[in-house]
Structure formats: C-alpha cells, structure tokens
Amino acid sequence: MLIAGNWKMYKGPVEAREFCARLRARLFGLEGVDVIVCPPYPSLHDCCGILANTEIAVFAQNAHWAKEGPYTGEVSPWMLKDMGVGGTLVAHSERRQMFGETDESSALRIEGSLDAGLHVIACVGETETEREAGETENVVVRQLTAIKTVVADENLERLAIAYEPVWAIGTGRTATPEQAEEAHKLIKAHLDVPVLYGGSVKPDNAEALLSMRHVDGALVGGASLEVDSFAAICEAAVRS
Ligand code: PGA
Numbered sequence: 001m002l003i004a005g006n007w008k009m010y011k012g013p014v015e016a017r018e019f020c021a022r023l024r025a026r027l028f029g030l031e032g033v034d035v036i037v038c039p040p041y042p043s044l045h046d047c048c049g050i051l052a053n054t055e056i057a058v059f060a061q062n063a064h065w066a067k068e069g070p071y072t073g074e075v076s077p078w079m080l081k082d083m084g085v086g087g088t089l090v091a092h093s094e095r096r097q098m099f100g101e102t103d104e105s106s107a108l109r110i111e112g113s114l115d116a117g118l119h120v121i122a123c124v125g126e127t128e129t130e131r132e133a134g135e136t137e138n139v140v141v142r143q144l145t146a147i148k149t150v151v152a153d154e155n156l157e158r159l160a161i162a163y164e165p166v167w168a169i170g171t172g173r174t175a176t177p178e179q180a181e182e183a184h185k186l187i188k189a190h191l192d193v194p195v196l197y198g199g200s201v202k203p204d205n206a207e208a209l210l211s212m213r214h215v216d217g218a219l220v221g222g223a224s225l226e227v228d229s230f231a232a233i234c235e236a237a238v239r240s
Contacts, residue, residue, distance in 0.1 A: 005224025166198025
C-alpha cells in the first residue's frame with residue numbers, strides 16, 4: 001500500500017516543518033504502508049531534512065524535463081534529485097485544467113523525472129462531462145498511451161499511476177469503491193504498475209476504497225493537510 005499526500009499550494013516552510021515533525025512521531029513504527037508527502041517547492045528542503053532517515057518519502061508536485069536550461073520558472077528533476085527529493089507527481093488534473101498541461105508535455109515531464117532517477121506518480125482521470133458521455137475508458141486509455149510511450153521497461157518499477165476522476169477532486173464526491181475498482185482494473189490491463197485512487201479520500205471512506213483488489217493506495221489532497229486525518233488514512237491502508 002502506498003499513501004501519498006498532495007499538499008497543493010499549502011504549507012510554507014514553517015508550517016511544513018511542524019507538520020513533518022508531528023507526522024514523523026505519529027507514524028513511527030507503522031509498517032505495511034509506504035508514505036509520501038508532496039509539499040510545494042519552497043518547503044521541499046525542510047521536509048527532506050526532517051524526514052531523512054525515516055520511512056516517509058518526499059515528492060515534488062511537478063518537474064520540468066530538462067536537466068537545465070533557459071526555462072524561467074521551471075524546476076529540473078535532476079535538481080530535485082540532488083536535494084534528496086524521491087520523486088514527483090506529474091499531470092495532476094489541476095495542471096492539466098489550469099496550466100495547459102497536455103498528454104504530450106506530461107509525457108516529457110515523466111520521461112525527464114525517470115531519467116533523473118526519480119520515482120513518478122502520473123495522474124489520469126476523466127472529467128464529469130467525459131464520464132457522462134461514456135468516454136471514461138477512451139480518455140483514460142489515451143492518457144495512459146501517452147505515458148507508456150516514454151517509459152522504458154527498466155523504469156517501470158519507479159512509476160505509479162494515480163486514477164483521479166476530476167469530478168471527485170476537492171468536491172467531497174468520491175468514486176464508489178466499485179467505480180474505482182473498474183477504472184483501476186482497466187489501467188492495470190494497460191500498464192502493470194501500482195495504481196492509487198485519488199479524489200476526496202477521507203479517513204471514513206479510505207478503508208472501503210483501499211480494500212478493493214486493484215486499488216494499491218491513495219493520493220490524498222485535502223485530508224493530507226492535517227496530521228490526524230492523514231495518519232488515519234495511512235493506518236486504514238495497513239488494515240486494508
Ligand atoms: P482531494 O484531492 O483529496 O482534496 O480531493 C486529491 C488530489 O487532488 O490529488
């Protein structure tokens with residue numbers, strides 16, 4: 001089981017330090033779950049320091065594809081690796097919807113991060129309109145196909161997919177365990193890697209989702225911002 005907390009644009013260095021120290025104490029000795037936090041860039045350094053030599057990994061929320069170059073405002077995955085970051089999220093739907101991320105640019109970012117030696121959680125998922133139009137399978141397969149083209153076999157072990165139906169992100173509407181299971185099964189038929197569910201995962205629905213056969217973990221947004229709710233989801237993963 002893998003539980004990743006996507007902090008989005010919350011928690012600067014001061015808050016992040018306090019959170020990580022508390023999380024480290026709270027999860028000490030918890031076995032059977034891999035835990036990741038994804039702070040915003042300015043907090044990465046402090047989180048890497050506090051969580052060094054623990055079982056909790058630190059991922060970025062995005063990365064460029066090049067090692068270095070004239071790319072104002074972008075961050076190199078090689079630089080992230082140098083500072084002790086373990087991996088990165090790529091293609092989150094907020095990046096796709098608000099910042100022009102496409103299947104193609106996402107694929108480049110995934111390739112760059114894997115080349116730099118990072119792990120990657122690549123996000124896929126349909127919008128509400130796409131689901132209602134019966135397009136879920138087409139959309140998810142299209143997104144996966146773009147990802148597959150850039151992942152060499154030897155790098156597959158550093159890739160996970162997060163299935164995040166866009167209509168369930170930050171809305172309090174979760175996919176039912178059966179809907180999640182169906183999508184995860186489809187994804188795994190195309191790409192044999194761990195698949196996390198994301199979209200309004202909370203302590204009270206985590207166990208039902210994580211108990212599904214093809215659900216290998218969760219990508220948690222809002223509920224990852226409090227130590228108690230995030231830790232409760234990590235503990236639910238151990239029971240699932
Ligand atoms: P949420 O966010 O848990 O707040 O719905 C999930 C995500 O955006 O990764």
